[in-house]
Amino acid sequence: xxxxxxGAFWDMGGRGFFVWGSYGALAIAVIAELVMLNRARSNxxxxxxxxxxx
Amino acid sequence: xxxTVDALAAERGGRTVFxxxxxxxxxxxxxxxxxxxxAGKTTLLxxxxxxxxxSDGHAVWHGxxxxxxxxxxxxxxxxxxxxxxALTVRENLTYAAALAGLDSSVPAIEFALxxxxxxxxxxxxxxxLSQGQRKRCSLARLLLDASxxxxxxxxxxxxxxxxxxxxxxxxxxxxxxxxELAAGGLVIYTSHxxxxxxxxxxxxxxx
Amino acid sequence: xxxxxxxxxxxxxGRWFWRYASPAAFFPLAGKLEKLCWVIxxxxxxxxxxxxxxxxxxxxxxxxVYRVIFIHVPAAWMAMVIYLAMAFWSGTGLVxxxxxxxxxxxxxxxxxxxxxxxxxxxxxxxxxxxxxxxWVWDARLTSTLILFFLYVGYMALAASFDDKKKGDRASALxxxxxxxxxxxxxxxxxxxxxxxxxSSVRPGSSSMAATMLTAMMVMTFAFWAYAIAAALHRLRTxxxxxxxxxxxxxxxxx
Amino acid sequence: MSLRSATSxxxxxxxQLFARRKSDWANPLMFFLIVCSLFPxxxxxxxxxxxxxxxxxxxxxxxxxxxxxxxxxFDEDARDGSLELMLTSPEPLAALILARVAxxxxxxxxxxxxxxxxxxxxxxxPYDVAGMLALNVLMAVPTLLLVGSIAAALLVSARGGAILxxxxxxxxxxxxxxxxxxxxxxxxxxxxxxAELALQAAFMLLALALCPLAAAAALKISTD
Numbered sequence: 001x002x003x004x005x006x007g008a009f010w011d012m013g014g015r016g017f018f019v020w021g022s023y024g025a026l027a028i029a030v031i032a033e034l035v036m037l038n039r040a041r042s043n044x045x046x047x048x049x050x051x052x053x054x
Numbered sequence: 055x056x057x058t059v060d061a062l063a064a065e066r067g068g069r070t071v072f073x074x075x076x077x078x079x080x081x082x083x084x085x086x087x088x089x090x091x092x093a094g095k096t097t098l099l100x101x102x103x104x105x106x107x108x109s110d111g112h113a114v115w116h117g118x119x120x121x122x123x124x125x126x127x128x129x130x131x132x133x134x135x136x137x138x139x140a141l142t143v144r145e146n147l148t149y150a151a152a153l154a155g156l157d158s159s160v161p162a163i164e165f166a167l168x169x170x171x172x173x174x175x176x177x178x179x180x181x182x183l184s185q186g187q188r189k190r191c192s193l194a195r196l197l198l199d200a201s202x203x204x205x206x207x208x209x210x211x212x213x214x215x216x217x218x219x220x221x222x223x224x225x226x227x228x229x230x231x232x233x234e235l236a237a238g239g240l241v242i243y244t245s246h247x248x249x250x251x252x253x254x255x256x257x258x259x260x261x
Numbered sequence: 262x263x264x265x266x267x268x269x270x271x272x273x274x275g276r277w278f279w280r281y282a283s284p285a286a287f288f289p290l291a292g293k294l295e296k297l298c299w300v301i302x303x304x305x306x307x308x309x310x311x312x313x314x315x316x317x318x319x320x321x322x323x324x325x326v327y328r329v330i331f332i333h334v335p336a337a338w339m340a341m342v343i344y345l346a347m348a349f350w351s352g353t354g355l356v357x358x359x360x361x362x363x364x365x366x367x368x369x370x371x372x373x374x375x376x377x378x379x380x381x382x383x384x385x386x387x388x389x390x391x392x393x394x395x396w397v398w399d400a401r402l403t404s405t406l407i408l409f410f411l412y413v414g415y416m417a418l419a420a421s422f423d424d425k426k427k428g429d430r431a432s433a434l435x436x437x438x439x440x441x442x443x444x445x446x447x448x449x450x451x452x453x454x455x456x457x458x459x460s461s462v463r464p465g466s467s468s469m470a471a472t473m474l475t476a477m478m479v480m481t482f483a484f485w486a487y488a489i490a491a492a493l494h495r496l497r498t499x500x501x502x503x504x505x506x507x508x509x510x511x512x513x514x515x
Numbered sequence: 516m517s518l519r520s521a522t523s524x525x526x527x528x529x530x531q532l533f534a535r536r537k538s539d540w541a542n543p544l545m546f547f548l549i550v551c552s553l554f555p556x557x558x559x560x561x562x563x564x565x566x567x568x569x570x571x572x573x574x575x576x577x578x579x580x581x582x583x584x585x586x587x588x589f590d591e592d593a594r595d596g597s598l599e600l601m602l603t604s605p606e607p608l609a610a611l612i613l614a615r616v617a618x619x620x621x622x623x624x625x626x627x628x629x630x631x632x633x634x635x636x637x638x639x640x641p642y643d644v645a646g647m648l649a650l651n652v653l654m655a656v657p658t659l660l661l662v663g664s665i666a667a668a669l670l671v672s673a674r675g676g677a678i679l680x681x682x683x684x685x686x687x688x689x690x691x692x693x694x695x696x697x698x699x700x701x702x703x704x705x706x707x708x709x710a711e712l713a714l715q716a717a718f719m720l721l722a723l724a725l726c727p728l729a730a731a732a733a734l735k736i737s738t739d
Binding site (some may be wrong): 268314322407410411413414417421427430431434435437438439441442446449451452453 | 575675682725
């Protein structure tokens with residue numbers, strides 16, 4: 001273990017905001033994209049099934 | 055001049071409009087394209103004139119000797135006048151003739167305008183003309199390659215040519231079409247209106 | 262009026278090597294590939310982050326903040342690579358007329374734009390402690406910003422056509438125009454940058470320990486897998502939308 | 516022969532339209548003037564400060580003014596139907612588009628370059644810098660219009676075309692902007708602008724070679 005404690009890990013040598021901000025931004029972007037992917041898919045499937053019922 | 059259409063298909067906005075349209079049209083023929091609204095009459099004329107691409111099949115123009123391109127062989131007149139309002143009638147016709155690779159000299163343009171009875175408008179700005187005058191001037195495009203007595207070099211593709219014409223102009227256009235056919239031209243048109251056109255050979259393509 | 266597109270319109274449908282250019286054949290294959298890529302992306306991210314945070318040492322020059330480059334550099338690379346891939350598929354579509362190529366191109370664009378945004382945000386967050394400012398007009402950051410504009414332009418153009426086929430070809434053309442321009446823009450910005458002020462420290466430019474490099478490369482492959490998976494997912498959604506009436510699809514999504 | 520008469524007809528018509536409708540060139544010039552006169556209100560009127568921002572403001576203003584003219588390349592023709600004359604011409608469409616862009620570049624480029632030195636006075640720029648700026652505006656306008664013709668052709672009669680044209684075209688004009696503004700800056704600092712001028716010319720030639728072909732393809736796509 002190269003970090004003395006979890007506190008040191010989160011602190012990132014005083015640069016915690018920038019490091020975790022970056023990873024947080026990535027996480028938000030990825031989650032947003034995944035949500036959009038799923039929403040687009042379910043919209044397409046709904047439209048498709050409606051179409052087949054007619 | 056001959057037009058050979060073989061198994062032509064078209065689509066607009068991802069929907070198939072028509073498929074399997076085949077016909078042959080020889081010089082001297084009046085060919086009417088008929089069909090319900092949305093059957094693709096305009097689309098067919100646009101494909102024949104080279105403005106749009108077919109999704110399948112072929113439309114081939116034959117000149118007197120060899121196959122030729124739509125750009126050389128056909129003159130398309132749609133529902134717009136294709137004239138700029140800020141330019142004079144002469145300037146507009148000169149432009150149209152030069153782009154079509156035709157004689158854009160003064161006599162050629164005056165001949166065309168005389169045939170439609172609008173020679174006096176030659177130096178008027180297009181934007182100052184009445185709707186009827188505009189239509190006549192714009193139809194003069196068809197006669198740009200006509201020589202007195204002979205047929206034009208190009209086939210006429212007319213999309214609803216009688217719409218918004220007064221009765222006089224309608225009969226004048228019908229007479230022009232008859233003369234072109236009699237001289238050995240080829241005219242393909244669409245029309246909702248029943249306008250009598252005097253023609254020896256007629257043909258109909260239903261979409 | 263029946264749509265028989267998938268049979269008749271793919272000019273190359275008959276030849277075996279084009280078989281996968283037809284959506285019907287591609288759909289199930291893409292589904293398998295997508296799942297595989299999600300798994301690879303997840304595993305590589307876990308491995309990459311472990312190496313990045315628990316194996317790679319503190320950077321002598323930059324301290325801990327350098328750990329941002331494990332995602333910043335791969336995101337910047339992906340933004341560029343995805344644009345090139347998009348241009349490639351656009352060119353293929355324009356030349357061969359295969360619908361699937363255009364759809365591939367559309368499927369890549371949002372992920373590419375997302376990568377550009379991630380690269381810009383992480384670049385700024387890295388720049389603040391390193392350069393003392395959130396933004397410098399560095400050639401790489403600036404061209405990533407322009408790349409983002411190109412992505413937005415591409416997507417806006419594709420969306421502005423009601424006729425899907427027209428939108429396909431129009432946006433493909435603009436993707437190609439952009440691809441020719443990207444290197445010109447990059448080198449002119451770089452040249453401009455040397456005239457004004459240059460930033461001496463760049464993300465990933467200082468000599469890196471082997472473990473740092475490993476973490477960055479593992480994350481890069483994770484991003485690749487993620488981008489491919491997301492693009493395939495979007496591609497399959499588009500197939501569902503566009504082939505709504507095709508009979509093979511009813512079987513496939515039942 | 517007939518290629519020459521077709522391209523010269525396109526060229527002449529564009530100039531005729533310019534001569535006949537004053538607003539076609541007066542509006543971009545007014546826009547340019549207003550953009551240039553807004554900036555001092557925002558940054559203050561000390562002449563040292565103005566000198567530094569002036570080059571950039573004038574150059575960007577000229578590019579934006581030229582951009583405003585892009586829709587006139589094809590939109591009006593699409594509306595009145597005369598675009599069909601170009602599309603059904605036996606001559607290559609790329610050559611016709613090139614003739615059209617050339618005429619517009621000539622008219623607009625000369626007009627914008629002519630007023631550029633005057634606006635340079637607003638920003639306390641010396642004569643030689645003003646001259647270099649005018650020269651670069653003259654070179655940048657054709658490049659912008661060439662690149663822009665692709666977007667204008669794609670967005671013929673599209674909804675929201677004008678804004679989208681700007682979104683598509685402006686990022687692609689960055690090299691032009693960099694070379695043009697740097698050339699003037701070099702003159703301001705008493706250095707030789709030869710490299711910038713050469714790069715500007717190279718970019719223009721590249722645009723000249725590629726853009727008409729792309730614009731022709733674009734026009735076929737959007738009008739099909």
